[in-house]
Amino acid sequence: MAPVMIDVDQLRVRFGDNEVVKGVSFQVPSGGSFGIVGESGSGKSTVLRAMSGLNSAWTGRIAINGQSLGARRDRAFFRTVQMVFQDPYGSLHPRQTIDRILSEPLLVHGISDIERRIEKALAEVALPSTARFRYPHQLSGGQRQRVAIARALISEPETLLLDEPTSALDVSVQAEILNLLADLRERRHLTYILVSHNLAVVTHLCPQVGVMIGGEMVEQLSADDLRSGQTMHPHTAELRALSVDLEEVP
Amino acid sequence: MLVDIQNLRIAFESRSGIFEAVRGVSLHIGTEKLGIVGESGSGKSLTARALMRLLPTNARVTADRMAFDGIDILNADEKAMLRIRGKRAGFILQDPKYSLNPVMTIGRQVTEAWKTHKGGGRKEAREAVIDLLAQVRIRDPHRVYDLYPHEVSGGMGQRIMIAMMLAPDPQLLIADEPTSALDATVQAEILRLMEDLVSRRGMGLLLISHDLPLVSHFCDRVAVMYAGRIVEELSAGSLAQAQHPYTRGLLNCLPSLIHPKSRLPVLNRDEAWLQS
Amino acid sequence: MTAFSQQWLLTETPSSRSQAAWGRRYRAWLALRSNTLAMIGLVVIVTFVVLSLAAPLLATHDPGSQDLANRLARPSAAHWFGTDELGRDLYSRILYGGRVTLGMVIAVVVLVAPLGLAIGCIAGYFGGIVDRILMRVTDVFLAFPRLILALAFVAALKPGVESAILAIALTAWPPYARLARAETMTVRNSDYIAACRLTGAPSGRIILRHVAPLCIPSLIVRITLDMSSIIITAASLGFLGMGAQPPSPEWGAMIATTKRFIFEQWWVPTIPGIAIFMASLAFNFLGDGLRDVLDPKQR
Incomplete structure (x- = not known):
């Protein structure tokens, strides 16, 4: 059994009087992938934002690599944990070239060798070097998401938080991005947490899945159990039925 | 026949030249449910908007024939369009x-x-x-x-x-990605509702979506668009027998819950698809 | 020089960062050049600045020398634009006046724009208590009539061009801060700013390098629209004896002191009026063009 990379225990997040995450706990082994499925408003993205440090109004325990995290993170934290957002257009600065976007994390962390690292990062996500001095609006949706992944990986993190990374993309591009994520995980021994509403996408990438509804994680099960229909909670069964129903090609 | 489109072409003029977004689409809709499926930029939404004459002014629309219930849309004046738009044909948008x-x-x-x-x-x-x-x-x-x-x-x-x-009791309902902003459970309910209402009222439905399996569940016929053309048209029940490599590619590259694939097949776009 | 050939600049595949940057600048220049109004604006402004700088060479008379026998003269070969109420040559005074007026306007903008941008961005980015304090301060400055506040400042200091600049700057920044704050609020919660935060960058860096550049285009437009009102405020201060001190030629003051001649000797106040009008219009044209060029999505 690989050592535990991520340990979330009784995570609670509040927006004013409204508790949107109500005591969520899960563990992810190093090099493993954990999927969180749920509908909008289930609190699945909020869990991710609390883990990434974007939202500091949480209680409970979040530990990464054995170290408990506080509300405020130091710079070193952001070298170990990175995030990829849903909308590849909204997550890239509209007025900066790809080169500038990719060099920013390196400048912040004082990493030298910027030139070589950017070239390597672009090659790793299979982007042509001609894309380097373009603006985001000159690239396609899939290329933009590749840039976002390259930016997340350029500071060489161990954990990647993926917030619906393919739901804004066409299905053919989705396949390319999912393959890329699988390759990168293997090559770099990354740990993933993938949030999505799409059961097929989640089970494709993650052997372990948590189901959220109304801010609670009502069930954790393996992807195999989910496939074979061995679910405990009715909401999981409902989501599964809808997904299976659509897959049956007439 | 409710809608009859023959050889529809939509081009946009820009500084860098003319870009043809829809390149010869022909389709007809009766009192049935037709789905148009395609990826972003395939021209599926433009086709529907052209039918309602809702395109931006820099679009150049040509067609051999484009008619709604016998009315020539290409040459109809704005007053005639007002009687069609929202009255005889309803338009539902994504969000x-x-x-x-x-x-x-x-x-x-x-x-x-x-x-x-x-x-x-x-x-x-x-x-x-x-x-x-x-x-x-x-x-x-x-x-x-x-x-x-x-x-x-x-x-x-x-x-x-x-x-x-x-x-206004329309004869045709055009729905452009009506459920892609919604959760899966709600999505199914809305589509079932639309399907039911359309069948009961004897209307035509034009459902535009990027989701091929979803569309084939709720429509009678499916037209698959690629780069401004309809590459394949088939009855929704025979999706498994799709011939065109693009259609097959779209189905294959989907991750599956029940039939896990270790690696997803990637769509290799063939230059020849642009011609056929 | 081959390194700066057009081909090198316009290549779609720049091989280095500096080539890409120069290419971008060159494309921006091309875009600006293709904008006729912006180019008119640029040419007018450059001409005005050059003429003012070269005033000692171009002036036909000493701008201060009076000739009371020849006051309010019509334009002639000796006095191209005529003379004012003290018989001073208007053409020479316009040239020298450009130094004072344009200098004041530019100084005010250089002071005001960064101040308004900084306050607006900081308030908008942090929100909460910081936002409330900064915006209340802004409100206080906004609540006073501009001229009265400027007068108070000048009165507290010593009258003169420097004080006028400082006074106008202190009263002109609140609208820019408001504008920058509104722009910042719209981008603050965007994913790309979240992504910047996730690089571990400190807030100052995010505001300076990522937020502020997004506010600049609308700020430029706003500033160019304000140019004329800055000139007028400067003139009003001069008229009240608080700005540029006579006999120093300042366009606004030139209008103010001669406006009673508008019906009989119309050219005396009209000529500096035309100068102000052309300068403001040129700034507006240029600002509009710059905004388009600064937004890469427009290209």
């Missing part, structure tokens, strides 16, 4: 958030849609609207009547849009 007026109650908006087309007194309109809201299976139409758009969920918003579009 109800942007289609509903945020500072007007739902009841007033639907009432207005109803009165523009049907006329009649206030009391009569209110009753008709409550009935409409009930028809789109809103559980408590009297309460929803007085709510504002931000007070309802996305699924409810889309139901209200459908109710508004149904008010």
